[in-house]
Amino acid sequence: MRKRTPGWLPGNALIRKLEMAKKTRLFMALVGPPPKEVLYVTPPLGLMYIAAWLRERFDLEIRLVNQRVEKWSSERLAKEIVAFDADIVALGCMTPSAYALPTITRGVREGLPKALIVLGGPHVAAFREEALAATFADLAVAGEGEIAMEHIVRAWLDNGDMTGIPAVIRKEPDGTVTTNPGALPIIEELDSLPMPAYDLIDQRRYRWCHSMTAVPYRNYMALFSSRGCPYGCMYCHNVFGRKFRAHSPERIVEEIKQCIRIYNINEIEFVDDCFNLDKKRVMAYADLLLREVGPIKTSFPNAIRGDLIDDDTAKALAQTGLYYSALSMESGTPRIQKLIGKNLDIPKFLEGVELFAKNGVFTVGYNMLGFPTETLDEMEQTVRLASESYLHIASFFKVTPFPGTRLLDYVREHCPEKIKPLAFEEMEYSLINANVSDVPDDIFDKYVKKAYYKFYLRPDRIYRIVRDYPGLWKLPLYNIALAKRIWNRFM
Numbered sequence: 001m002r003k004r005t006p007g008w009l010p011g012n013a014l015i016r017k018l019e020m021a022k023k024t025r026l027f028m029a030l031v032g033p034p035p036k037e038v039l040y041v042t043p044p045l046g047l048m049y050i051a052a053w054l055r056e057r058f059d060l061e062i063r064l065v066n067q068r069v070e071k072w073s074s075e076r077l078a079k080e081i082v083a084f085d086a087d088i089v090a091l092g093c094m095t096p097s098a099y100a101l102p103t104i105t106r107g108v109r110e111g112l113p114k115a116l117i118v119l120g121g122p123h124v125a126a127f128r129e130e131a132l133a134a135t136f137a138d139l140a141v142a143g144e145g146e147i148a149m150e151h152i153v154r155a156w157l158d159n160g161d162m163t164g165i166p167a168v169i170r171k172e173p174d175g176t177v178t179t180n181p182g183a184l185p186i187i188e189e190l191d192s193l194p195m196p197a198y199d200l201i202d203q204r205r206y207r208w209c210h211s212m213t214a215v216p217y218r219n220y221m222a223l224f225s226s227r228g229c230p231y232g233c234m235y236c237h238n239v240f241g242r243k244f245r246a247h248s249p250e251r252i253v254e255e256i257k258q259c260i261r262i263y264n265i266n267e268i269e270f271v272d273d274c275f276n277l278d279k280k281r282v283m284a285y286a287d288l289l290l291r292e293v294g295p296i297k298t299s300f301p302n303a304i305r306g307d308l309i310d311d312d313t314a315k316a317l318a319q320t321g322l323y324y325s326a327l328s329m330e331s332g333t334p335r336i337q338k339l340i341g342k343n344l345d346i347p348k349f350l351e352g353v354e355l356f357a358k359n360g361v362f363t364v365g366y367n368m369l370g371f372p373t374e375t376l377d378e379m380e381q382t383v384r385l386a387s388e389s390y391l392h393i394a395s396f397f398k399v400t401p402f403p404g405t406r407l408l409d410y411v412r413e414h415c416p417e418k419i420k421p422l423a424f425e426e427m428e429y430s431l432i433n434a435n436v437s438d439v440p441d442d443i444f445d446k447y448v449k450k451a452y453y454k455f456y457l458r459p460d461r462i463y464r465i466v467r468d469y470p471g472l473w474k475l476p477l478y479n480i481a482l483a484k485r486i487w488n489r490f491m
Helices: 013-020 045-055 074-083 095-111 122-127 129-133 146-158 203-208 249-263 279-292 311-320 334-340 346-358 376-388 406-414 441-456 459-468 472-490
Strands: 024-031 060-066 088-093 116-120 169-171 177-179 220-223 267-270 297-304 322-330 362-369 393-398
Touching: 024 045, 024 074, 024 095, 024 146, 045 060, 045 088, 045 146, 074 095, 088 095, 088 122, 088 146, 095 116, 095 122, 116 122, 116 146, 122 129, 129 169, 129 177, 203 220, 220 249, 249 279, 279 311, 311 322, 311 346, 322 334, 322 346, 322 376, 346 362, 362 376, 362 441, 376 393, 376 441, 393 441, 441 459
Parallel strands: 024 060, 024 088, 088 116, 220 267, 267 297, 297 322, 322 362, 362 393
Antiparallel strands: 169 177
């Protein structure tokens, strides 16, 4: 088999005809080597949407895997791709798993010299050209993948020329990396998307994984009901952009009905950025679901803006079967809220937590300690408000300036001496040891530990956790996972 340089794309007409004699094979993988703690394992929805989009337009043989679910090493994943004899390889990746990309892409390149390797996902959105340069891949897509991958597959089937695809990041024949000029459109009408390719995954295998919802062993399916978030939080980078686009209530309910009918699930998990931005849509969804399906166990591990919860939405969502929701305060001080661009209405947030809790929803709080210029008193206010709230459980993460965020830009400008280079394998969220605040490192580390003690060592909270945890028999199983997280973080 002919050896080629990293940026070369096959274009010889005779070779193309021979290649087209068989059905084009696309191997898609969510990259994630087995981590130190097996958490946040969810179906690869982004790749499932792209697969469904491509199947409507091309005659492809597609295999889709989640590396964490398979528990494959990077070398094993590369061997599986080679054994599949893939023509095109699409690898989605978060930054904490990006250290595996050079190994995977090298193995694929050695075994399939002519394969087209494409990178995507949040890691590419953050690092862009740097993400591609560090691997043996050919192309990278920073942003929504459906339209970009359609252009890429069409070009591959045509003549292999990727230079005309707007915004695609590619390697030149000499190995240098460049970004094509222009921009691809986003998908404005989400209802135009086909249903995700649920058939390409084994949903049963996700029952035994710890997903983003802190309740193990559930017969669920993850769903996106919207894309985009209009809030400009400085610590966040958003693959889908700041324009909010949503599925209609009818489309959401139809997708739920399909998952129940075909895959026999009894629970759904919404993984939007901001499910409840549009109250009218929320209420219409709740009404339609109750009329056409009835209550179904529902969790929001990521998707609810706490200060937008009111009595109407709390009751309506509880009636649909909502039993678990994560709610992010991040900081309990108005000054820090303004600094980070979240601009959360803290009193309304605390009221929203209470409304959910009083409607039978198990509430989980996400908080961040150590923003630039943040003082110990301000951290204490965050911990105090969280501790005195109706939250059942909470996490206190160390603020980390990830690439691709305004937070990193701010730190570079105002306190560059506080930037600590992180290897990708050190970027598991619960393992990061960063401090960009005004508090000395030793005091800061001690205070983050103290935050957990202060939050959990309250008799009323322990009682409420035991009383309200969904499926009491699962609580010891969750506690084992929680103990591992605490050990990895503090020991």
